[in-house]
Amino acid sequence: MSQAATDFGAWRLALPLAGFFALFFLAPLGLLAAVSLFADSELSRLGLDQYAKFLGDPFNWRVLGDTILLGFQVTAATLLFGYPLAWLFHRVSRRLQTGLILIVILPLLTSVVVRTFAWIVILGRQGIVNSALLALGLIDSPLALLYSHLGVVLALAQVQMPLMVLPLITSLGKLDPNLADASAALGAGTWRTFLRVILPLSLPGIVAGCMLTFGAAVTAFITQSLIGGARLVYMPLYIYQQALTLQNWPFAAAVSIIFMLAVLLFVMLFERLGQLSRGYAHA
Amino acid sequence: MRRATIDALSFHVVMGALAGTTLIVLIGPTLVVLITSFTNSFSLKFPPPGYSVRWYVALIDAWQIQAAALNSLEVALLCTALSVALGTAAALAIARSRSRLARALDALFMSPLVLPSLAFGLAALMFFSLIGVPLSFATLVIGHTVVGVPFVLRTTSASLQQLDPALLESSASLGAGGLYGFRRITLPLIRSGMLAGGFIAFMASFDNVPVSLFLSDARTEMLPIRLWQILENSLDVRAAAVAGVLILVTVVLVIVMERVSGLSRQMR
Numbered sequence: 001m002s003q004a005a006t007d008f009g010a011w012r013l014a015l016p017l018a019g020f021f022a023l024f025f026l027a028p029l030g031l032l033a034a035v036s037l038f039a040d041s042e043l044s045r046l047g048l049d050q051y052a053k054f055l056g057d058p059f060n061w062r063v064l065g066d067t068i069l070l071g072f073q074v075t076a077a078t079l080l081f082g083y084p085l086a087w088l089f090h091r092v093s094r095r096l097q098t099g100l101i102l103i104v105i106l107p108l109l110t111s112v113v114v115r116t117f118a119w120i121v122i123l124g125r126q127g128i129v130n131s132a133l134l135a136l137g138l139i140d141s142p143l144a145l146l147y148s149h150l151g152v153v154l155a156l157a158q159v160q161m162p163l164m165v166l167p168l169i170t171s172l173g174k175l176d177p178n179l180a181d182a183s184a185a186l187g188a189g190t191w192r193t194f195l196r197v198i199l200p201l202s203l204p205g206i207v208a209g210c211m212l213t214f215g216a217a218v219t220a221f222i223t224q225s226l227i228g229g230a231r232l233v234y235m236p237l238y239i240y241q242q243a244l245t246l247q248n249w250p251f252a253a254a255v256s257i258i259f260m261l262a263v264l265l266f267v268m269l270f271e272r273l274g275q276l277s278r279g280y281a282h283a
Numbered sequence: 284m285r286r287a288t289i290d291a292l293s294f295h296v297v298m299g300a301l302a303g304t305t306l307i308v309l310i311g312p313t314l315v316v317l318i319t320s321f322t323n324s325f326s327l328k329f330p331p332p333g334y335s336v337r338w339y340v341a342l343i344d345a346w347q348i349q350a351a352a353l354n355s356l357e358v359a360l361l362c363t364a365l366s367v368a369l370g371t372a373a374a375l376a377i378a379r380s381r382s383r384l385a386r387a388l389d390a391l392f393m394s395p396l397v398l399p400s401l402a403f404g405l406a407a408l409m410f411f412s413l414i415g416v417p418l419s420f421a422t423l424v425i426g427h428t429v430v431g432v433p434f435v436l437r438t439t440s441a442s443l444q445q446l447d448p449a450l451l452e453s454s455a456s457l458g459a460g461g462l463y464g465f466r467r468i469t470l471p472l473i474r475s476g477m478l479a480g481g482f483i484a485f486m487a488s489f490d491n492v493p494v495s496l497f498l499s500d501a502r503t504e505m506l507p508i509r510l511w512q513i514l515e516n517s518l519d520v521r522a523a524a525v526a527g528v529l530i531l532v533t534v535v536l537v538i539v540m541e542r543v544s545g546l547s548r549q550m551r
Contacts, residue, residue, distance in 0.1 A: 244496070
């Protein structure tokens, strides 16, 4: 490295952010872990009681299970509908590409509260879906889509769609177009070429998209609480209720730690799948 | 030959139909909000029975909503400034280094992106109450900055990695000092990365609920929390007008940032 490069890249420049993160990110997280180890909300006795309390109650397992299930359902839905859009992106003119990418990015930068608000209007008793179904005579009375698990999946799939589409667009853009031609020249049909060549080679993008979407879907407090209502409890709302409504800090801290570990576990699982798939794609 | 056509045709129909559905679903809800915001009724019925701008006019007197918007704007601006300063400096130090420490720091600085921010908000609240710092504007800005830094770090690191080291070497060999070389060569080249990252951090901060819920004091109301509460309790139609304003501002800002910094390339 030359003088100038090492000068501007001096490691000292990372110190302010490292200090900032040590103080305002690592210390709070350490404290969160410490508080979760207190047996009572007066913080007087140490013990694993909060974890035992969480793991001993089937209600808590259901909340955790519902949240993870929600994450997988949203991820599957965004993959099914997002992949074709990423595929289409590489088959249109440059001008259209700019338009498409803006359509994908705009929702990502629009307020989540605003985007969720749209789904309240769409799914409500007087909403578009119910009005259309009633007008078509398919139902006699409005469906309770708002405040249902299905409603949360639908809304979240739309809200998180860009997180799936963007890595897929990048990944599909790196594919050598000659590969599809070669596959066709060797006699493989369009479906076969897609399933055996394009899909496996885009696995890194799929994995990246799934990781982002899953992580965002399980932690999406606003959309979960507004579309799910007070009856459908997912992990973020549970933490919020325990911490701010009930002021039970040790239990809220333990639930947070368990939730973080669960999210981390699944994100790492996706990452591991990604590594395996890279080996598969190269084989 | 005929089977080949059916094969290709069915593939394109299925992919096209799915992609078309996704496009409609991506745009539709935003349009629904925009149309609803021009309703003349007291409900959020769609389509509205009639159209007017009464709810936008009603915003002129909605001082609570205005105050909340101003708070959110101030916090977002401060958070963006801090995120860009800290994030760019850190990117300069670690983006081009392969050392283990640099990789570890990078992973640390990016981790707020995957961590549930509600859990971080709770942790930060406990931390500030333990060290005896009362909640204030400052605690809000600090919390938002932790969540905003990864966006700046990612885009700035990406533009640094594309930078040709030969440029810096030639500037140094011509006698340009470190800071001079930085200002004249490095800064212009990573400017769009910094702008795009700063913009995303700004939007994320302005829209943040999970961290603000824990770190704002009782007097400071933030716009997204106010909107969230309106939607949860009263379904006040003014919320639709606020949403309309936010959508229009976002569209304008995104188009401007696309021109200035090539935003869409930075986000991929």
